[in-house]
Amino acid sequence: MGTRGTGPGHRPATACLLAPSARERLVAAMAATCAEHGYRAASVEDVLARTGLPRQAFDEHFADKAECAIAALDELLSETTQAVSRAQAPEFADWRRLLLATRALLELLAAQPSAARLALIEARTAMPAEAYDRYAAGIRVLVALLDRVRTYADGGAPASATRGAIGGAELLIRRELLAGREDRLPELLPDIIYGTVVPFLPQQEALRYAALARELLSDGG
Amino acid sequence: METVPTEMVDLDRERLLEAALTQLGERGRGAMSVSGLAAAADASVEEFSTAYPDLDSCLADAYELLTRRLFAAIQAGCAADDELPTASERSWAARVRRGLEALLGGLVDDLGAARTLTITYPSLGPVEQARYQGFVEAIAALMREQWKADGGAGDLPDEVEMLAVGAAEAIVVEEIRAGRGGELRRMAPEILFSVLVPYLGAAAATEEMERARLDR
Numbered sequence: 001m002g003t004r005g006t007g008p009g010h011r012p013a014t015a016c017l018l019a020p021s022a023r024e025r026l027v028a029a030m031a032a033t034c035a036e037h038g039y040r041a042a043s044v045e046d047v048l049a050r051t052g053l054p055r056q057a058f059d060e061h062f063a064d065k066a067e068c069a070i071a072a073l074d075e076l077l078s079e080t081t082q083a084v085s086r087a088q089a090p091e092f093a094d095w096r097r098l099l100l101a102t103r104a105l106l107e108l109l110a111a112q113p114s115a116a117r118l119a120l121i122e123a124r125t126a127m128p129a130e131a132y133d134r135y136a137a138g139i140r141v142l143v144a145l146l147d148r149v150r151t152y153a154d155g156g157a158p159a160s161a162t163r164g165a166i167g168g169a170e171l172l173i174r175r176e177l178l179a180g181r182e183d184r185l186p187e188l189l190p191d192i193i194y195g196t197v198v199p200f201l202p203q204q205e206a207l208r209y210a211a212l213a214r215e216l217l218s219d220g221g
Numbered sequence: 222m223e224t225v226p227t228e229m230v231d232l233d234r235e236r237l238l239e240a241a242l243t244q245l246g247e248r249g250r251g252a253m254s255v256s257g258l259a260a261a262a263d264a265s266v267e268e269f270s271t272a273y274p275d276l277d278s279c280l281a282d283a284y285e286l287l288t289r290r291l292f293a294a295i296q297a298g299c300a301a302d303d304e305l306p307t308a309s310e311r312s313w314a315a316r317v318r319r320g321l322e323a324l325l326g327g328l329v330d331d332l333g334a335a336r337t338l339t340i341t342y343p344s345l346g347p348v349e350q351a352r353y354q355g356f357v358e359a360i361a362a363l364m365r366e367q368w369k370a371d372g373g374a375g376d377l378p379d380e381v382e383m384l385a386v387g388a389a390e391a392i393v394v395e396e397i398r399a400g401r402g403g404e405l406r407r408m409a410p411e412i413l414f415s416v417l418v419p420y421l422g423a424a425a426a427t428e429e430m431e432r433a434r435l436d437r
Binding site for chain 1: 289339340341343345346347350351354357358361376378379380381383384385386387388389390391392394395408410411412414415418419421422423424426427430434
């Protein structure tokens with residue numbers, strides 16, 4: 001087999017190693033198109049127009065619009081899992097892990113507002129069932145994170161309280177995404193931390209964690 | 222020229238909007254047509270066209286009707302009632318509970334409309350999603366107003382009402398999506414916990430949840 005070819009994996013000799021691949025460009029363009037028009041109205045043609053790539057390039061990587069949009073969700077889900085994992089250093093106390101993981105997640109969503117919108121808005125209602133499964137998987141990552149806090153609870157909170165706590169954060173994030181204020185997402189950290197721990201800890205302690213989150217924001221540390 | 226009495230026009234419009242909600246829930250937007258909707262509402266295409274320029278404008282009005290009814294039910298539930306015999310029944314938490322029960326009751330009584338409200342209509346596009354978000358945020362604003370009117374204080378986060386309403390919204394939508402919407406009335410006490418806990422803390426919210434369970 002020769003070293004030069006014309007198949008999907010081939011790149012011209014002038015291609016920069018760091019430049020996004022056609023697949024990456026298509027995935028990013030799909031997220032941006034869905035953010036602008038909604039998943040239902042988004043078309044492969046819109047995606048191609050954003051990238052300047054030919055239809056053949058799309059067909060080499062994806063069977064249809066849904067597969068490409070789900071690839072965008074998978075990328076965000078993978079990055080979410082990595083961001084949360086990085087905050088789980090064993091030397092940190094549980095509250096600090098939660099704080100750092102939540103901050104990392106908000107920064108990730110702020111940096112990728114189109115993918116965030118696809119995951120938190122479109123996948124929840126407008127996309128095929130496979131996409132909802134990805135959304136639900138992302139929620140499970142967060143539930144697992146919160147369940148560590150739950151071990152400190154004295155038992156009063158019902159089973160649905162964890163889902164509710166994440167729901168409060170989601171509503172705030174969706175508000176900012178829909179208003180195009182994604183840059184403000186990291187500023188929500190203190191309120192989101194409060195909302196996620198208050199079902200499980202004494203209220204004064206939850207307020208103290210919100211204060212610590214404010215300190216973390218102002219220190220930038 | 223003979224004019225149609227206003228009441229008749231309003232009545233026809235309401236029938237049209239009801240039919241639009243039913244068709245959206247049962248068939249989805251893609252299978253709807255102006256002629257099909259007009260026929261379902263015992264109206265002509267011409268009458269439809271006099272009222273609305275297109276199907277989406279009609280759906281927007283139908284959604285507005287749905288959200289207005291639910292919001293009115295929540296507002297009525299939350300309204301202060303000085304006639305109630307005990308202080309605990311007149312409390313802010315009890316009013317929130319009645320508002321929540323009114324919402325959940327409205328959803329359970331018409332699960333098709335509940336799905337249209339939370340999933341089918343918002344899925345149509347960014348404008349429709351924004352209308353749904355607006356409805357949810359209006360409930361949050363009502364909570365803020367009631368909390369302040371009740372003299373609610375404490376060094377709570379600025380977004381406390383969004384945390385409260387978002388908690389209920391997430392649980393409700395998950396149940397409706399999973400086809401368990403019929404369980405929402407039974408779940409009212411635990412959803413109440415999630416709504417109250419950002420304001421009152423876990424201990425007081427647990428007490429209110431237990432009280433709601435005992436009252437059932």
